Amino acid sequence: MLNQKQIRDCLDQMGKMFPEAACELKHSNPFELLIAVVLSAQSTDALVNKVTKNLFKKYKQPEDYLAVSLEELQNDLRSIGLYRNKSKNIRKLCEILIEKYNGQVPQEHSELVKLPGVGRKTANVVVSVAFGQPAIAVDTHVERVSKRLGICRWKDSVLEVEKTLMKKVPKDEWSITHHRMIFFGRYHCKAKNPNCDSCPLLDLCREGQKRMRKQEKATQ
DNA sequence: CTCCCGATAT
């Protein structure tokens, strides 16, 4: 396991590698962000942005999602994948926003997670990105990077990963750290072919060193 | 735990 100073070194290096790390889901208000994050489950930002470019022209407020048939919304979301669940969730979610929240996106994490299709990770992204509250959303990248580096244990749940990060990282750095880890995971410490060769964190990374040894063996 | 699911990279 990495100690406090080693974790600090990791985060600083990630900051140098990706100084511009920020939310890549295109949106112009909290409602659009909420929709985009719900759509992003098990999909990619690039694909979500492609779909929302047209989607947000057609659907500007919660009422607009209820004004069309379920089939029409499904058609508009088809290319994202998981589109049946997502269509149904978004319709119900819009209904609740209108009935309970005056058509606005609630700012409280505890309220957000009550919405269909919104779990802990999605709520964390919304409060952090839309409302500036400190949060660490643990997605597939944050989880993989934390486990490879040894910030947490392999068997830890996503909630345990989040708790560890919240304990090890100062609260005023939660949001930026979360984005740096995402960028590091998405563009460098990738799931398939991580760039261990050119990784400034290699001396700190047990998984990276294991991979390098394996590579060494294979090229003999 | 399984299911939902199309697009993309490898």
Next chain:
DNA sequence: ATATCAGGAG
């Protein structure tokens, strides 16, 4: 062909 993608619900 197969793994992976800003997960959530049953």
